[in-house]
Structures are given as structure tokens and as C-alpha cells.
Amino acid sequence: MSLRESSAAAEKPPIxxxxxxxxxxxxxxxxxxxxxxxxxxxxxxxxxxxxxxTIVFAGISITAGYHRLWAHxxxxxxxxxxxxxxxxGALAVQNSALHWSSxxxxxxxxxxxxxxxxxxxxxxFWYSHIGWMLREYQASRYSNYDNVKDLQKDPVVMWQHRxxxxxxxxxxxxxxxxxxxxxxxxxxxxxxxGFARLVINHHTTFFINSLAHIWxxxxxxxxxxxxxxxxxxxxxxxxxxxxxxxxxxxxxxNGIRWWQFDPTKWLIRSCxxxxxxxxxxxxxGYQIEKAxxxxxxxxxxxxxxxxCETTLAKLHEEFDVxxxxxxxxxxxxxQLLDIKTKALAQNVHVPTVAELHEKAEAVRNALxxxxxxxxxxxxxxxxxxxAA
Ligand SMILES: [Zn+2]
Ligand SMILES: [Zn+2]
Numbered sequence: 001m002s003l004r005e006s007s008a009a010a011e012k013p014p015i016x017x018x019x020x021x022x023x024x025x026x027x028x029x030x031x032x033x034x035x036x037x038x039x040x041x042x043x044x045x046x047x048x049x050x051x052x053x054t055i056v057f058a059g060i061s062i063t064a065g066y067h068r069l070w071a072h073x074x075x076x077x078x079x080x081x082x083x084x085x086x087x088x089g090a091l092a093v094q095n096s097a098l099h100w101s102s103x104x105x106x107x108x109x110x111x112x113x114x115x116x117x118x119x120x121x122x123x124x125f126w127y128s129h130i131g132w133m134l135r136e137y138q139a140s141r142y143s144n145y146d147n148v149k150d151l152q153k154d155p156v157v158m159w160q161h162r163x164x165x166x167x168x169x170x171x172x173x174x175x176x177x178x179x180x181x182x183x184x185x186x187x188x189x190x191x192x193x194g195f196a197r198l199v200i201n202h203h204t205t206f207f208i209n210s211l212a213h214i215w216x217x218x219x220x221x222x223x224x225x226x227x228x229x230x231x232x233x234x235x236x237x238x239x240x241x242x243x244x245x246x247x248x249x250x251x252x253x254n255g256i257r258w259w260q261f262d263p264t265k266w267l268i269r270s271c272x273x274x275x276x277x278x279x280x281x282x283x284x285g286y287q288i289e290k291a292x293x294x295x296x297x298x299x300x301x302x303x304x305x306x307x308c309e310t311t312l313a314k315l316h317e318e319f320d321v322x323x324x325x326x327x328x329x330x331x332x333x334x335q336l337l338d339i340k341t342k343a344l345a346q347n348v349h350v351p352t353v354a355e356l357h358e359k360a361e362a363v364r365n366a367l368x369x370x371x372x373x374x375x376x377x378x379x380x381x382x383x384x385x386x387a388a
Contacts, residue, residue, distance in 0.1 A: 013136040020134050022093070023202070030196040037191050046183045051192050054091070054175065056237075058201045061088025062100075063237045063264040070151055071101040074252035075268055075280045079156060086160035090167035091175065092201050098161040102148045106141070107209075108249055111224045121213030121225045129203075129210035172198065204235045212242035220291040221247045222298070230261065238262030247291060248283040256288065286330040290323060293374075300378045311381050315374075322374050325367040332360045 037043070065085025068074045077085070089097055103118045110116035114123055118138055121128045136142075151157045160167060172194065180189030216227030226246035233240030233254070238261060241254040255262030271277040297319055301312075336356045343353055 013139065015135055016133065023130065023134075026195050026198050026202075029191065030199040033191040034196050037188060041185075041188060043188055043192055044183060044185060047179070047185060047188050047192050050179045050183070050189065051197055054193050054197050055200055058088050058092040058197070059204065060237050060264060060267060061085045062092050062094060062201075062205055063239055064267055065089055066094070066097050066100045067104065067239070068252055068264060068268065070097045070154075070157060071104040072249050073150070074250055075272075075277050077271070078276045081271060081276045082154070082156040086156050087167065087171060090160065090164060091171040092205070093168055093172060093198060094202075094205065096161040096164040097157050098145060098148055098151055099142075101151055102145050105147045108246070109147075111226070111246065119209040121210065125210050125214060128213060129206045207232055208236055208239045208242060212236075212240060216240070217243065218295065219243050220288070220295055222295065223247075233261045238264045244288075248288065250281050251283045252280045253282065284330065285333075286326055289326055293319070293322065293326075296378070300381065311377075315377050315381060318370070318374050318377055322367075322370045325363070325370050329360070329363045329367045332356065332363050336360055 061084065065077075065082070066089050069077050069082070069085065086097060089100070094100055095103075107117050107119060110120075112120055112122045114120045118141075119128045119132045123131075145152065176189045176192075176194035176197075177186060179193050180186030183189065212227055212229060212232050213225040214227065216229030216232065218226075219228045220243055224246050226242040228243040229240045231240065232242075238254050239245070241256075241260060241262070244256065245251075245254045252268050253262060253265040255265060268277050268280060272280055297315075301315075336353070339353055339356055
């Protein structure tokens, strides 16, 4: 090999043929097979229902199982649920939960670092979407599972890891064939529930590594490329609120508002009522609001050329007061919660709770007042010194 050839080889690591062929074949069969079969035979309503059900099962096994349960340990789950996630994860064909979590922890630890983040968005859309899996970019790290030692103690994770290939073949081939036999259309089921379903599951999950780092709002932090995007949340069972997720990754929720689409959160929460999940971790409201306000403040000062130093000083002052009020509000809320629990347990007389309710109300009113003041000040400073 000449010098030039060897340096070219060093630039581009070897192709991982298994991954490349799996992606290429499944995509081609789905892209050609679905329209041809739809035209020549048609797909029954039963098959389409099975397609949607399988997409949801495999997709949510990745988001609720691989991602929020195993990679981030945001809650604990009963073994029966873990087995379901392990099977759904094999059906999603995204490697074992152990391997996936190891990659994902590296992604969070070294986010946007082109050498260390396995799917760094700074290397572009193609690389972060699928390119990173087509060549041996991080071959030295593949079998190093030091960052997932905790998961090695989970018998379900290790059972799935040891039997990954067998489980993947059984679920990806066995399930569509079983559906086909039940509905009397084996080829239709193999094309739709087998191939097309896998392509959809693959690319919607991959959007979280690519699009959710490119397209959307940086609501809570701009220290990394992660974005909040409600549309992507629709395609990814709630994982589109990726900016929130990157700053508060220990939270079992990604969409924290009631109107945000996060079915993964709804599933984890509903399972807790049945005793299937517990220890659901949430970020303190104070931290969340503080991060959001800091970003608003940062964006406003970046956008506006605040020439008048006194305006800037006043703005700083108001910001500090606002954060202090925010802290006070969440402290009172916590006190109230503690007293309520005590009152329930020890039968303490009610006025204590009523008084605290009043105090919480007053602090909330003061907080809202300062919030309004702050945003008015921001608006005024954006209009420039002449507006004052
Ligand atoms: Zn994550
Ligand atoms: Zn990310």
C-alpha cells in the first residue's frame, strides 16, 4: 500500500457491511415493495392496524426502555416490563440495550465533540442520522462497557445482550409471519409489518440524533446543539423536547408541560399507578424555570445592543430579584407540601396549612409581578434607549 493509499484508508475507517446491508436492503424492499404490493394486492385494515401497533411497541421500547430506563435510569421498572422492553428493543433492531446505553451515555457526556460523541451533530445531518453506523468510527470503544457497569447487574439486560441476535431474528421475522398467518396474508405482513415498519422505526429514532440537534428552539440551554421541537415529538413518542432532555437528562419526562406530546412519559406515569414503575425522577421546578429565564435573558441581551448601562444594571437587578422570588416560591411550596404530609400523618390543626396557603399565594403573586416587570424591562431594552 502506498503512502497516499494508507493515509486515505486512515481518513475513512472500514465499512461495517452488516449494518450497511441491513439499512440498504430494508429501505429498498420497503420503498419498492409497499407501492407494488399495495397496487397488486392491497393491504387490509388488519395489517395496517398491526403496522401501527408494532411501530408503537418497538418505538416505545426504545424511548421508555433503552433511553429513559436503562441509559438514564430515570425510574425503576418491574421485571415483566423490562422483558417487554428487551423484546421490543430487539424488534427495533438497534443493538442490545447494553450497547445502545453505552453509546448514548457517551453522547451525553461528550455531546458535540466530533471525536468522542458517537453521533456528534457537528459532523452534519448524514453522519449523526445514519453515517456513524456505516463505518467503524469508534471501533476501539465497541466492546468497552465500563460506562454501563450498573446495567450489567440487570439480568434482563444481560439476557438480552447475550441472546441479541437470536431475539432479533425471532421477533423481526417471527412476528410479521405470525401476523400474516393470523390475517391470511403472509407476504403482505412481511413487507408492511416486517420491512416498512423497521424502516419507519429506524429513521424516526435516528431523527433524535440528527434533526433534534439541528431544528428547533434552545429553550433551556445553548451550551449544546440539542433543540426542542414539538413536531419531532409527534414522530418520536415525545423525544422531540431534546433541549430540555440534554440539560435535565435525569428527568423521566421530556415534555414537561401538560400540553406537550410525550406518550413515553404518560406510559411511565400510568405504569406507576399499576405498580410496574417506581422512583420516577423529576427535576425541581425552580431549576427548570431558572434555566428558562436565563436563556430568555441571554437571548435578549445578545439581540439588543443595550447601550445604556443603567438599563443593563437595572435589568440585572430585576433578574436577581426575580430569581430570588422564584427560589422563595419553590421553598414555600415545598414547606407546604411537608406540612400537608405531616398534617395528614399527625392530625395537626388545619390553620397552619391555611396560613401557608396564603403565604404561597402571596409569594406567587409577587413572583408573577416580578415576571411581568422583567419581561416589560426586556421589551423596553430591546426597543433601545430612545424608548425610555
Ligand atoms: Zn438521552
Ligand atoms: Zn442528543
